Amino acid sequence: xxxxxxxxxxxxxxxxxxxxxxxxxxxxxxxxxxxxxxxxxxxxxxxxxxxxxxxxxxxxxxxxxxxxxxxxxxxxxxxxxxxxxxxxxxxxxxxxxxxxxxxxxxxxxxxxxxxxxxxxxxxxxxxxxxxxxxxxxxxxxxxxx
Numbered sequence: 642x643x644x645x646x647x648x649x650x651x652x653x654x655x656x657x658x659x660x661x662x663x664x665x666x667x668x669x670x671x672x673x674x675x676x677x678x679x680x681x682x683x684x685x686x687x688x689x690x691x692x693x694x695x696x697x698x699x700x701x702x703x704x705x706x707x708x709x710x711x712x713x714x715x716x717x718x719x720x721x722x723x724x725x726x727x728x729x730x731x732x733x734x735x736x737x738x739x740x741x742x743x744x745x746x747x748x749x750x751x752x753x754x755x756x757x758x759x760x761x762x763x764x765x766x767x768x769x770x771x772x773x774x775x776x777x778x779x780x781x782x783x784x785x786x
Contacts, residue, residue: 650695650719654760655708657683657699663759664688667736668729691723709761718755718763726752726768738764746770748781 654660661683664670673687673694682699700708709715723729726744734740737759744754744766753767773781 650717652695652697652719652760652762653700653706653708654683654697654762655700655710656760657686657697660697660758660760661686661688663737664690667733667738667758669732690721691729693721695719712761715757715761715763718765720765720767722767722769724768726754726766730754730756730766733766748785749773749778 652660658681661670661672661675665672668690670688670690673689675686676684678684678699682701684698686697688695688697698706700706700711702711730738730740730744733756739757739759740754741757741763742755744752746752750769750771750773751767752770753765756764756766758764
């Protein structure tokens with residue numbers, strides 16, 4: 642398996658097995674493969690959501706791998722581009738995703754909202770609704786200020 646020239650989010654969660662099940666139900670995720678540790682903790686999993694990959698493991702405090710819950714917040718926002726943000730979010734919220742900001746059309750050509758999963762991670766879930774150039778986006782910024 643090769644990950645040449647990619648950046649892949651690697652989430653640390655307090656309960657790896659529960660997180661896998663949540664993402665499967667809420668995000669329609671598929672599991673590529675899973676490595677379980679002898680003590681029952683999740684050592685590693687690779688998850689695919691609408692073609693996007695992320696990796697995940699349980700907390701291992703002895704290696705300074707702490708979850709967003711343990712830290713008290715997530716310092717990173719994960720941007721997830723999906724086919725239909727409204728349908729995707731409706732299903733995910735029904736499964737326990739918490740809406741932080743409502744889904745709305747944005748000046749930069751996307752429709753998106755911000756959410757928090759039960760494991761403390763923040764997700765910016767988005768659908769492109771309008772193809773814009775950088776110049777068009779910049780012009781809209783000027784118009785809005």
